[in-house]
Amino acid sequence: MESRVILKKGEGRLLKKGGLWIYDNEIAEQDLKGENGSIVDVLDFDGYFLGNGFINLNSKIRVRMLTRRTKIGEGISLDDLIFERVKTAWEYRKTVCDTSSCRLIFGEADFLPGIVIDKFEDVLVVESLALGIDRLKDKIIGAVKKILADDDILIRGIFERSDSKVRLEEGLERYKGFIGEEFDTKVLINENGVKYYVDVCDGQKTGFFLDQKYNRRAVSGICKGKEVLDCFTHTGSFALNAAKGGASHVTAVDISELGISQARENAELNGFSSNMDFVTRDVFEFLPELAAEGKKFDVIILDPPAFTKSRDSVKNASKGYKEINLRAMKLLKDGGYLATCSCSHFMTQELFYEAVRSAAKDAHKRIRQVEYRTQGPDHPVLWNSDTSFYLKFYILQVCDEK
Numbered sequence: 001m002e003s004r005v006i007l008k009k010g011e012g013r014l015l016k017k018g019g020l021w022i023y024d025n026e027i028a029e030q031d032l033k034g035e036n037g038s039i040v041d042v043l044d045f046d047g048y049f050l051g052n053g054f055i056n057l058n059s060k061i062r063v064r065m066l067t068r069r070t071k072i073g074e075g076i077s078l079d080d081l082i083f084e085r086v087k088t089a090w091e092y093r094k095t096v097c098d099t100s101s102c103r104l105i106f107g108e109a110d111f112l113p114g115i116v117i118d119k120f121e122d123v124l125v126v127e128s129l130a131l132g133i134d135r136l137k138d139k140i141i142g143a144v145k146k147i148l149a150d151d152d153i154l155i156r157g158i159f160e161r162s163d164s165k166v167r168l169e170e171g172l173e174r175y176k177g178f179i180g181e182e183f184d185t186k187v188l189i190n191e192n193g194v195k196y197y198v199d200v201c202d203g204q205k206t207g208f209f210l211d212q213k214y215n216r217r218a219v220s221g222i223c224k225g226k227e228v229l230d231c232f233t234h235t236g237s238f239a240l241n242a243a244k245g246g247a248s249h250v251t252a253v254d255i256s257e258l259g260i261s262q263a264r265e266n267a268e269l270n271g272f273s274s275n276m277d278f279v280t281r282d283v284f285e286f287l288p289e290l291a292a293e294g295k296k297f298d299v300i301i302l303d304p305p306a307f308t309k310s311r312d313s314v315k316n317a318s319k320g321y322k323e324i325n326l327r328a329m330k331l332l333k334d335g336g337y338l339a340t341c342s343c344s345h346f347m348t349q350e351l352f353y354e355a356v357r358s359a360a361k362d363a364h365k366r367i368r369q370v371e372y373r374t375q376g377p378d379h380p381v382l383w384n385s386d387t388s389f390y391l392k393f394y395i396l397q398v399c400d401e402k
Contacts, residue, residue: 002041003033005055005063009045015065018384020108022053022063032057036171037131039072054132058171064113064130079139085112086143090151096377101189101198103210104144109382117144118206120187120198124155125206126179128162131170141179157183159200161207176201192217194240195269197262204234211343211375212237212303215393218371219301219339220245222395226298229253229290229331231283231324236263238301238339243272247299253279253286287327299337300328306344314346318355321347326359329367334400337370341393345386352392360398370395 007015011026028045032038036057042050042065052072053065072078089110093099104124105117114130115137126141128134145155158179167174185201191213200207216238224246230239231253239252240263250272254260260280267273279286283304302324307317325340332338342352360367374381375391382388 003031003038003055004041004043005030006043006047007045007050012044012050015042015050018382020053020065020111020113020385021061022065024060024062027062030055030057030062037135039066039078039132041071054130054135056131056170058131059169061130064108064132066111066113078136082112082136082139083143083147085110086140087147090144090147092380093378098191098213099378101191101208101210102378103376104378105140106379106388108385109380109388112140115140116206117141118208118210120189120200120207122154122156123183123187123200124158125200126158126160126162127164127206128160129164129166129170131172134162134172157181159183159185161200161205191237192220192241192244194237194244194266196235196237196240196266197269198235199262202258203262209234209237211379211391212341212393213376213378215339215341215373215376216241218373218395219299222337222370223247223299226337227296228299228301229297229328230301230303231287231328232302232304233263233278234259234303236266236278238303239263239276240266240270240272242299242301243267243276244270248275250276251279251297252276253281253283255280255282284324284327287324287331291327291330295331296333297331297336298333299339300332302328302338302340304342306342307347311346314351317344317347318351321352321355322359322362325356326363329359329363329365329398332398336398338367338396338398339394340396341391343391345390347392349392356394356396364401366399366401368397368399370397 005027006029008028039052040055051065051068053063055063101120104119114133116127118125128137160179163174163176187198189196198208220241223242226247228242228247228250233239233252233254239250242250257280260278264278267276307320373393
């Protein structure tokens with residue numbers, strides 16, 4: 001008999017709606033013949049075959065699905081399945097986005113749960129977050145290299161950034177290092193006509209936030225001749241797009257000295273240093289000081305880190321989003337523009353909307369929506385997997401009440 005799990009009667013509701021996770025409390029029986037992390041058959045309570053997934057006895061997410069109704073080894077081999085999934089992911093991105101630098105594999109949204117692969121020009125950065133997919137990592141990377149080579153794209157280096165704390169919940173150690181030959185991990189990319197050095201070894205996440213590519217371009221279009229404040233600038237990406245869009249002056253703020261140092265370097269790389277200032281400060285402390293000085297801006301950009309990474313802290317996160325947006329609105333000139341976002345999955349679109357709306361009310365401002373956007377198409381939202389939808393992004397015009 002092969003390894004299998006059997007669901008409790010009435011369980012697996014998310015799975016049956018198209019989701020890819022089965023939690024430990026949904027399982028009636030589990031019979032593992034192979035190693036932890038191996039592929040198992042998933043059966044409903046009545047024996048109906050639901051698909052294949054990999055199991056992890058250490059995780060509350062007990063099974064992550066690879067197939068639905070298809071049995072690996074009968075309908076398709078594991079190697080062919082992986083190649084097909086990677087090929088489909090690449091063909092999709094060639095259709096919908098600039099692939100010079102992009103998220104090539106986005107976990108569950110590309111039906112390869114638990115793995116992320118970012119392409120920065122001719123370098124790949126891999127983040128493996130689940131035990132089962134970690135066992136398949138080499139097969140996936142091999143498929144990626146073969147498929148890119150077929151399009152005459154040669155990869156000169158691969159770096160692994162599997163250093164997230166999430167791995168500990170899977171019973172995995174955190175890891176960071178080269179896959180294959182070593183190379184210079186400071187990688188030059190060009191996005192929206194702006195050049196950046198991406199530090200794939202020590203930068204945040206995989207080195208650069210590719211999901212905001214087209215949101216940065218949208219902001220660039222409203223900055224001509226404007227005084228711009230970019231909060232939580234990280235390595236300066238929004239600030240640089242504002243400068244490229246013709247901003248009269250840009251002030252970029254971040255609490256990280258490393259981030260500000262990299263932002264300065266990127267400004268010099270693009271020839272924008274003359275009309276940009278860089279400030280190493282806590283944004284929550286800096287904005288009240290600007291208000292006390294009577295400072296006003298035409299455009300303010302808020303791209304904070306996630307204020308919540310769990311449902312338990314959503315209420316406090318809502319307060320944080322309201323406060324930062326309220327302070328920003330008070331610093332805007334009448335008719336100025338606010339670009340504001342949340343990158344937390346748990347901060348839903350409705351909750352974020354309400355936080356910004358409430359901030360406008362308390363600031364005695366009227367807001368007009370210019371655009372609502374989300375993550376770039378290389379970070380596709382799988383409608384059957386809520387966790388794939390995380391980035392909410394508004395461009396708003398903020399007017400005084402009169």
